[in-house]
Amino acid sequence: MVKLDINGKSREVDVDPETPLLWVLREWVGLTGTKYGCGVAQCGACTVLIDGVATRSCALPAGSVGAAKITTIEGLSPDGLSHPVQVAWLQHEVPQCGYCQSGQILATVSLLKEKPKPTDDEIAEAMTNICRCGTYQRIKAAIHTAAALSVPPSGKA
Amino acid sequence: MSQTHALSRRSFFTATAAIGGGLALGWSLPGGASTAAAQGAKGAEVGIWVVIQPDDTTIVRIARSEMGQGTLTGLAQLVADELDADWRFVRAEYVAPEVNLANKRAWGDMSTGGSRGIRASVDYVRKGGAAARAMLIEAASKQWGVPASECTAAISVITHKPTGRTLRYGQVAAEAAKLTVPTDVTVKTPAQWTLIGRGVKRLDTVEKLSGKQVFAIDVQLPDMLNASIMQCPVWGGKLKSFDADKIKSMPGVRHVLAVGDNAVAVVADKWYQANTALLALPVVWDEGKNGNVDSAQIAAFLKEGLDAKDAVLGQKQGDVVAGLAGAAKKVEAVYGTPFLNHATLEPMNCTAHFADGKVEIWVASQNGDASLAAAAEAAGVPLSAVKVNKLHLGGGFGRRGQQDYTRQAVLLAKQIPGRPIKLIWSREEDMHHGFNRPISQAKMTAGLDANGNVTALHARISGQSILAYLAPARMTNGVDPVAFQGWTPEEFGYMGIPNLLIDHAMRNTHVPVGFWRGVNHNQNAIYMECFIDELALAAGKDPLDFRRTLLANSPKHLAVLNAAAERAGWGTPLPAGVYRGLCQNCGFGSYTAAVAEVSVSKKGELRILRIVAATDPGYAVNPDQIAAQVEGSFVYGLSALLTSEITVEKGRAVQGNFDTYQVMRLAEMPKVETVLVPSGGFWGGVGEPTIAVAAPAVLNAIFAATGKRIRTLPLSHHDLSHA
Ligand code: FES
Ligand code: FES
Numbered sequence: 056m057v058k059l060d061i062n063g064k065s066r067e068v069d070v071d072p073e074t075p076l077l078w079v080l081r082e083w084v085g086l087t088g089t090k091y092g093c094g095v096a097q098c099g100a101c102t103v104l105i106d107g108v109a110t111r112s113c114a115l116p117a118g119s120v121g122a123a124k125i126t127t128i129e130g131l132s133p134d135g136l137s138h139p140v141q142v143a144w145l146q147h148e149v150p151q152c153g154y155c156q157s158g159q160i161l162a163t164v165s166l167l168k169e170k171p172k173p174t175d176d177e178i179a180e181a182m183t184n185i186c187r188c189g190t191y192q193r194i195k196a197a198i199h200t201a202a203a204l205s206v207p208p209s210g211k212a
Numbered sequence: 213m214s215q216t217h218a219l220s221r222r223s224f225f226t227a228t229a230a231i232g233g234g235l236a237l238g239w240s241l242p243g244g245a246s247t248a249a250a251q252g253a254k255g256a257e258v259g260i261w262v263v264i265q266p267d268d269t270t271i272v273r274i275a276r277s278e279m280g281q282g283t284l285t286g287l288a289q290l291v292a293d294e295l296d297a298d299w300r301f302v303r304a305e306y307v308a309p310e311v312n313l314a315n316k317r318a319w320g321d322m323s324t325g326g327s328r329g330i331r332a333s334v335d336y337v338r339k340g341g342a343a344a345r346a347m348l349i350e351a352a353s354k355q356w357g358v359p360a361s362e363c364t365a366a367i368s369v370i371t372h373k374p375t376g377r378t379l380r381y382g383q384v385a386a387e388a389a390k391l392t393v394p395t396d397v398t399v400k401t402p403a404q405w406t407l408i409g410r411g412v413k414r415l416d417t418v419e420k421l422s423g424k425q426v427f428a429i430d431v432q433l434p435d436m437l438n439a440s441i442m443q444c445p446v447w448g449g450k451l452k453s454f455d456a457d458k459i460k461s462m463p464g465v466r467h468v469l470a471v472g473d474n475a476v477a478v479v480a481d482k483w484y485q486a487n488t489a490l491l492a493l494p495v496v497w498d499e500g501k502n503g504n505v506d507s508a509q510i511a512a513f514l515k516e517g518l519d520a521k522d523a524v525l526g527q528k529q530g531d532v533v534a535g536l537a538g539a540a541k542k543v544e545a546v547y548g549t550p551f552l553n554h555a556t557l558e559p560m561n562c563t564a565h566f567a568d569g570k571v572e573i574w575v576a577s578q579n580g581d582a583s584l585a586a587a588a589e590a591a592g593v594p595l596s597a598v599k600v601n602k603l604h605l606g607g608g609f610g611r612r613g614q615q616d617y618t619r620q621a622v623l624l625a626k627q628i629p630g631r632p633i634k635l636i637w638s639r640e641e642d643m644h645h646g647f648n649r650p651i652s653q654a655k656m657t658a659g660l661d662a663n664g665n666v667t668a669l670h671a672r673i674s675g676q677s678i679l680a681y682l683a684p685a686r687m688t689n690g691v692d693p694v695a696f697q698g699w700t701p702e703e704f705g706y707m708g709i710p711n712l713l714i715d716h717a718m719r720n721t722h723v724p725v726g727f728w729r730g731v732n733h734n735q736n737a738i739y740m741e742c743f744i745d746e747l748a749l750a751a752g753k754d755p756l757d758f759r760r761t762l763l764a765n766s767p768k769h770l771a772v773l774n775a776a777a778e779r780a781g782w783g784t785p786l787p788a789g790v791y792r793g794l795c796q797n798c799g800f801g802s803y804t805a806a807v808a809e810v811s812v813s814k815k816g817e818l819r820i821l822r823i824v825a826a827t828d829p830g831y832a833v834n835p836d837q838i839a840a841q842v843e844g845s846f847v848y849g850l851s852a853l854l855t856s857e858i859t860v861e862k863g864r865a866v867q868g869n870f871d872t873y874q875v876m877r878l879a880e881m882p883k884v885e886t887v888l889v890p891s892g893g894f895w896g897g898v899g900e901p902t903i904a905v906a907a908p909a910v911l912n913a914i915f916a917a918t919g920k921r922i923r924t925l926p927l928s929h930h931d932l933s934h935a
Contacts (some may be wrong), residue, residue: 071463082483087423090557098557128423136418148414152279152557154558154606180879182879183879191847191881192883
């Protein structure tokens, strides 16, 4: 049994604590917005926030999360649209196939929490998630827009 | 088109009932069906392409697949423009493959590849929109009791001109749906377009921001089991035996099953359990005769083909032997490119349910018709016993035109009747069992006269044939025309070279090959456009001027090259340490050219700083989405240039995941400027043609920066340090 705080809700999941968080989210909890791309912490499709920090959930045993707060793409904003990063993503029409975008968006949220006005170099360093459709140019532009839209630090995740 | 309009209303409503029955087994997708992927929306069907609801919501039916390339939105634009619909009301839905089949393919070809999604559909989908518009006008005119000729339609409103009365589409759609679909409609002229050519927002973005988009891998059904599969790692090998007892007691495991003659799968409650158990399963393979093949042997095999006698002809003019013999200067160079995996970010997967002699599948496919046929064949049931739920693809790039994963899911489901089985390939499986971009080498030989004019050119490709592997029936007299992409008389810009010979020594390996986004244009453009730069150097000419001369009788190629060169400021001073390269190509019905600006440090660190990419696709349906395709094409093409390759050891792929199969990430992304120069009069593709110009432009710039001519990929094998 593993106890998790997912998107503000406490869940008890009957699962081997060694099971990677990715699969617990997708298969036991039913939150499929977090994607499987590689399973070896290479691609970032499985990125979630753990206490606000972007983390690759495919390589993270669910039992190791403890009381930390997990935010998945489903929990980023109540309507799935209104978080500044989502607003910026829509404005720049970032997604192509969209498969990597949950991870890209959450990686951006984490980056902006640490660096509210990132430079291009800081973006390049922080954003290592793979997008095979090649939306990087728009991701960059949207991050700058999101930074401009974001309310200063008192705001939410 | 006539076949569209020939559809009887009766058969249409039967068909619609079938979709309306929708998830016939009474299931629905998690989170509610997404707007774009739903099949069978309610409302008045005005012709076969358009459904209009009382509140004016206008649903356009889409037969092709959306894999990120924006085709769904582009096709909806084409229909909505002819319909004169208010774009704010427009949604899209897929036509179910079984409905298409039951109606003699009234919605046309579902296959989505070769950048044909839009360009091969333009005629009939626009006529579908125009027919619906005529029906709406007729319905309104009847209601008013006035001649239809006195009415006009715009932004989803019909106006009776003499009186100024108006009716919304939603108000007359139900009546319009009862009318006969006109067959004599004419489509607008380009000057009349209101939506075509506009960068309207994509219809499928919102769900992709919230995690609500249901990809095939996300499908969840009651009683569903999950499967992970392993195929013989040596291509062509077979499954000999496996010891199921060793893993039977592992958590969640339900079945351990052979799939076809080359694979074994574990079926468990959860996929993670299935895959964990699969990795622990003792399996014995019959590797067949290829268990010792490696990349060095393949390279030697191809090298032999560079001078072999058994080459087949692509095209020839003049006498290349005489041309070379009489040349003042002869230039020769050998190039090569490796196998590549598509690496769609969503791995191959399919969910299948077999019960009572019927099959239902949930699949991400580039060809709904082919998925249906594959499922029927695997299940051993008639085509009419299959239902296909198409979901948006988490990347396609040509990989999902093949249906191997669909077949496997159905083979599994047939062994476990009554329960839906979701088969997901691990990334490793996906990388080991791709349909790779074919490996090839090319020997380029040319002669220059005393003035530096090209008098003869021989391009010899030695390498694997896609059609020989996938579709031998499409070859004629042993020739795979796909091998010559970019070098056909229609596409090749340098037809002014008097003595020309293009041929192919087919060297097929046991490695499966397929259509990899951009296909053979990518490699051929590297060979040709880098070699043209080598010739320019030998002639002592500027690469742009040299091409201008060669393209003198190819005005479209020349115009797009000039557009790129002008925007990039070719010939103008650059900051210290920055160098340019350029190239051009024609493929998938479009003309492309690129200029790259790079710097290479003395130690050899490459930075790609700026790309200017020009495209002439004839007509541009959605400029913003074309820009997105151009930007993405550089990521795909430059990944192949910089780091990606599949190599072979012991008959199998060495690379199994993104740690060894490296692809481009954001840090390497250059600034891409898209220059759109649609010259009108034709419809070219946009999803693939730009990839071909990505690598050669950069390679030519690297030469300018370092004096090093790189002729084999990926670049990661080369030392770019220079004095
Ligand atoms: S799935 Fe976790 S990083 Fe790729
Ligand atoms: S949008 Fe397709 S992988 Fe990123």
